[in-house]
Amino acid sequence: MTDRWVTPAGTALHGGERVTLVRWAQSKDGWTSETVHGRFLRTDGDDWILDVLGDERRLARAEWSLCHA
Numbered sequence: 001m002t003d004r005w006v007t008p009a010g011t012a013l014h015g016g017e018r019v020t021l022v023r024w025a026q027s028k029d030g031w032t033s034e035t036v037h038g039r040f041l042r043t044d045g046d047d048w049i050l051d052v053l054g055d056e057r058r059l060a061r062a063e064w065s066l067c068h069a
Contacts, residue, residue, distance in 0.1 A: 013040045013066075020067040021048060021059055035067060 013019065017040045024033050036059060038050035047058040 015041060019050065021050070021064040022067040023059075023064045036064070 019038065019040045021036045021038075022033050024031055026032075036050065036052060036057065038052035038057065041049045041051055041056065043049060043061065046062075047060055048064055050057050050059065
């Protein structure tokens with residue numbers, strides 16, 4: 001794991017915690033967002049690993065961010 005993926009103090013996630021991840025993509029009409037809701041399982045340095053409706057999903061940390069809304 002590299003230093004660029006260190007979670008800032010105070011925002012560390014715990015296994016089983018409900019989270020929402022968001023990623024933004026530019027389209028011809030501007031920016032659009034995509035969100036995923038699930039339970040945090042773990043990270044492996046490169047990916048967020050979530051349980052989404054019973055399925056394990058891996059989402060690239062370079063593309064997806066925690067949504068704090």
